[in-house]
Amino acid sequence: MRCGAGSAVSAVYFALAVLGGVVLAFVMSIAVGSVLSVQAVTNWITINLGLSAPLFMILTALGWSYVGRLKNTLTAAQTPPARIAHLEQRIDLIVALLFGVGVLYTAVGLRAALVQAIDTSSDHSASDMLAVLVNGGILSAMTSTIVGGVLGYSLRMLKLFRVGHALDAYYSEQDLQVIERREDILKEILSELRQGNVKHNG
Secondary structure: OHHHHHHHHHHHHHHHHHHHHHHHHHHHHHHHHOOOOHHHHHHHHHHHOOOHHHHHHHHHHHHHHHHHHHHHHHOOOOOOHHHHHHHHHHHHHHHHHHHHHHHHHHHHHHHHHHHHHHHOOOOOOHHHHHHHHHHHHHHHHHHHHHHHHHHHHHHHHHHHHHHHHHHHHHHHHHHHHHHHHHHHHHHHHHHHHHHHHHHHHO
C-alpha cells in the first residue's frame, strides 16, 4: 500500500518537474528572443495574447485568492460545510474558465487570421499569405491555448498541494460523522423495537 502511494507521489512530482521544465523553456525562449524591456514585454503580450491577457491575469489572481481562503477556512476552529463547498466550486470554476478563455481566444484568433487572409489581395505570394495568417491571429490563437492550459493545470496543482490533504481529511471526517449518525439512528430504532417487544410480551 505504501509502495503504491509512493509511486503515485513520485508520478506527481515527475509531472510537476516536466511542467516546470516546459514553462521554464517557454519563458526562456521568450527572454532569449526579444523581451529585453517593458515595451518589448507589452508588445509580446499584445501580439501573442491580445485581449485574453487581462482575463488570464484576473482569473489567476482570483484562483490564488480562493485557494488561500479555502486553506484558512479549513484550518479554522469551526468550518461551515457550505463555505468549503462554495470555495471549492469557485476554484474549479476558475480552472474551467482558464481553459475556456484559452479555447475561446483560439477561435477568435483563427477567425481574425482567416478574415485578414480573405481581405488580402490574391496577388501575394504563399510566404506573404503565411505571414498575413500568422500576424493576423494564428500566433495569438496558439499562444492563448498554451497559456490557458498552463495556468489551468497550475491552479489545479496549487489546489492539490496547498489544500488537498486538508480537504481529504475534512471529507473523511464528514463521512465518519454521517456514519456515526446513522449508527445512532439504528441503535435508537433497535432500542425502541426491543422496548416494544418487552411491553408486548409483558
